Amino acid sequence: MFFLAMVWRNAWRHKLRSALTLVGLVVALLAFGLLLTVVDAWYQGVNASSDKRLVTRHSVSLVFPLPLNYLGKIRAIEGVRATTYENWFGGIYKEPKNFFPQFAVDARTFLQIYPEFRLSDAERDAFLRDRKGAIVGRKTAENYGLKVGDNITLKGTIFPGDWDFVLRGIYTGGRESTDESQFFFHWQYLDEVVRQRQGARRASLVGLYVSEVEDADDIARIAAAIDAQFANSPAETRSETEKAFQLGFVSMSEALVAAIRAVSYLVILIILAVMANTMAMTARERRAEYATLRALGFAPPFLATLIFAESLLLALLGGLLALGLTYPVAALFGQAVSKFIPHFVVSPQTSLLQLAAALAVGLLAALIPAWRAARVNIVAGLRAVA
């Protein structure tokens, strides 16, 4: 009790210095937590993927479509349980800044292969019945105040013109990681209008096929079989697991993610340097006190403990403050970027890492000052006063 009181009072001897160090700690740990959450969110799409789903796309690039008549051939391959197809739509809702992903899908097979997009039976039936029907994720519905029955118009960018839809359902995510920001409508509606507006040459094309396989262990063989089927055709394919496909997206920015991660740890290193400097300064100023304590008979480990305790106290205080602040700040940040980063949630691991980083900073910052204090030469230390 007495010891703790001494440590506490020591910690606040230079109120401004300690307060500034604390602010630095909180800001650094907060930044650390947020950056890790950004990285987490990045990989969320990957984690949300199923290991039984196979994505088939044009071998050259995602921007080239595949003919619709591949569907039957893919479905015919042994081990494929079901196949659906979709097109990226890329429309604008009222203003360009209102971004949310939109896909034209073959609704019936899509909902079968993606059970994590959850709809009530009534909504599901209404969506399937309405050619112009659409469904949207809970998050986007909340962002734009969309209700079932609303008429929604999207301005096409890839597919020119205005596109009218009727909202038939609002889906929720079956898993924590399910993206609740997307908008789905009928591929058949897209195709029909494209055929009218742009002619048959632009119709009957799909962006991707997604197949569900019977056995996840068999997925590599099936992917190879699909690609072999279309080898030497005008539109060769590339099939990969959904995870690999998502990772492909992610890896485009892999360097960026690595940079973010590096920066997050760099921030910790910087605050460690600041904290170590504070503790070194503190210990140097108290050299005479340490010498006095040694003269009175206190052993070197006691002095080291005093310094470690003070450093850990500051670090822990900073860590807890940062931890408490990370949730509201992440929530605000998540709201601001929800259109681009759908799943911006602080994971328990991130909180743990923050706390661990705080404690590591506290321990490491005290290491050299504590070692020096423990070895203080009593006579020299006492002379330091005079």
Added chain:
Amino acid sequence: MSAPAVRLVDVHKAYRRGAQRVPVLAGLSFDIAEGEFLALMGPSGSGKSTLLNLIAGLDRADSGAVIVAGENLGKLPERLLADWRASHVGFIFQFYNLMPVLTAFENVQLPLLLTDLPRRERRAHVEHALALVGLADRMTHFPNELSGGQQQRVAIARALITDPPLIVADEPTGDLDRDSATEVLGMLQRLNRELGKTIIMVTHDQRAADHAHTIMRLEKGVLWSRDQNAAAVPGRAG
């Protein structure tokens, strides 16, 4: 009379300054009797503090023996030397050396934390010691809320809290005004007279030295003179 409180036998001590050896104490031998109040005087740099530090077990001699309360300090390992200091020596410094974050009470209690005395008894001891130095009403004051003289009295209370036989004071009045100095010196006299503490006090001030029984003069690391102080009331030591 019993064995001397302090015995030095041919004590040498030098400091190293770079490659150079600076001899400070050159073959000192003398005894200090138990219950003596000794003032150590001499010009600046003559080695008074160095000598005091050796006797108090803060530093080690290069050669020779320093025997205090029957213990040959040169033979004690560091760890035991610290324990020995805690139980045998009370320290008084020129600049008081109180912990600024601790109250007068807590400062005085500090050495007791190294003992296994229960809390209640610690409290009683500390209150008694603070009453002895006339600071019973200043227990919850922090050092910066006390005058220099009061701080030195807190330091005196701290020095005697473990009831050590020896008290060493390096210029205890060096930073005090005349009245406070007289007060502190009177207190040291009482510790010597009433509690039988052996006191070794380094001072530059002849008037301070006049409170002691014996005045020892050091010059360039050798004992220059040792006089009985006629002005002082004779103590128990002969």
